[in-house]
Amino acid sequence: MAQNHHTLLSVEKDSFTGSGWETIINAAQKSDFVLIGEDHFTNEVPFFCNALTSKIKFDNFICEIDPYSANIIQSKIKTLTEEQLQNYIHDFGNTFSFYALASEFDLLSKIVKSGTNVFGTDQILMIADRLICSELKLITENKAAKIIYQRIEDQSKDYFSAFLNDPSKPMYMLTEEYAKNLEEVSNLKVSTYEKEVIEKLKLTTKIYKEQNHHLRIQLMKNQLMEQYEVWKDKKNLFKFGANHVSKGESFLKIYDLGNLVDNIADSQYTSSLHLLIVGKSGSQGSPFKDFPESPIDSNSSNLKALKPFFDIVVNEKAWYCLEMLPIREKLENGEITTNDVQLSRIIKGFDYVLLIPKVTAGKF
Template sequence: MSGSQMGGAGWEKLRADIQKSQFVLVGEDHGIAQIPLFTAAVAREFKPAIFVAEVDPYVAQAVAQLVAQPGPATAYLRRYPEALCFFDWSEEFELVRTLRAQQVQLLGLDQVFITTSAPFYAQLAGLVKGKVAKSYFQRQANKYQAQNQAFEKAGNDDFAMAKQPQSAIDSLGLLTQQEGPAAQKMAHDYALSYTIYQKQAHQLRVNLMKQNLVQALLPYQTATGPAAPKMLFKFGSNHLARGLSQSVKGEFYDIGNVVQNLADIQGQKSLHLYIIGKQGERAESDNPNFPAKRVGTYTVAENPELLPFLSQVAGPAWSAFDLRPLRRALTTSKLQLANPSLERTILG
């Protein structure tokens, strides 16, 4: 790998599989700077119509607008700290700009991000018609903006949504009851996200992402079934397995499983990639005033179940492992594994 240029036998094998696929899914460990460069290289070969990211639809909308302008999103992030989720990081932001130049649409599926109360309320204030609602949402937007700016300045990874009482969420619903469908949907989305964060309701989050994906694919439904275009996904690796999520802490079938089934329905292929670093640095926080956690290191010790693969990797070059032969051995009982996490990884 040199910049976003890839080469070598492993890349050539990967290129061949990319070109045979309708859906390519890049599962990652967030915050590793080389992964967006790799994703850009994949996109050049794959030529997707849609890039699907692990952000909410409102962040996706903001990012799409910002990458259409020259330069970084410095002014926006000064106004709304950490409000672009992973796209706060320059490598991720530039990936979307690169994809925009290739006419690729950005799609966000996730819950409303916890850092985005201020821009969310400001957008809602601009959408509603009622004077009382408009005034309230703008006041709240200003309040949450000041709170999040203060949190960032103090170096705290804390956010306005986490401090909101239930009464604030109730007000969202009440003040949008007489508004149009778009405002009501925003209120619903925010309230649902608040519940997900408060209850740490992972299954509810997974369900929401699936619903958002299905909704986004409705325009591609034909008389004979779905005809989704080429789609490139980039999420945390736990979300993109073909079957059960990698995590052994629960029984979750995530976005990767939906895409695998969609590919089957369309008579096409999905390619699921898991990108893992053996050792190095990764971003830990979006907050520039939180240096103790802004950049951290990782080692092979974080993924002991992957030692059979990582122990074979030497030097700075990337290595590619084709898990399909191992998968066939597992499903035909020719291979037995004692580690359920490793088994899920191979099957995913």
């Protein structure tokens, strides 16, 4: 089935050519909800997004970062000179989540400068408390709060530096001292916005300490729907880890953002477009600067379900675009079967799977 239902994309400078690229562009032009599911920390996914956004103008870019960090970074890109922006990246860039990587930040900058609105839906990154408190201290009118925000900013930086030297050491967000600071500032007379951010910092801490994936997804859905009026009648590009954007049940056995957006599109008599982008070989970067790259192993637990698809990848220079609909129909009709639950979720959850022969690791 994969052999019979794939087309190719050829990389050409900053974009693609070929029938596979034409297929993706045509499908993306027809949908107001385009969702990209990725394996993080490679250069190829932002390259693809750059090419896509050069062809299609999106009103909103919805991504896997918290809404407060997204607003801060977006504001800095818009208002700072290039020299000021580079200095800001030097000071705070490692708190930008995936957008700490050079290729990802370049994509974000391009999207912001094109006039597309950027907003995030995720929990606050464990080290982004420093970024957020650096801004809260500038806007608060409470002197005691300003001192606490500065304390959190300084301590978060120190704890992260210690972690980079010894990963067994905790992040500041996980300490009792941090919890006491949050509690102290939440009891002060501060603005409504500050109280909102403080409560989200508390909720993020709870998610991390409990490793509560369900609560994280609830938060992501909640924050997406808080912005519903902004994106409901617009052209939207979503970029998240593949776990989050399946039409159906995610790889982690939960109904995630992709399922929510699919249902919203369905309620509007239209459909969302779900793309999975994955590398067969190569390497991916690390979430922390100077940590080692990780080799891509197509036989790993995360990727082995894709073996029937990877087997068709013989051209090392082209990307492969697999259409899932004909495979999905035969699976649902019982004409083909699989005992691999993850493979079934991929076939049912994505419209196209883009296979990259070899990916490269994103750099800070």
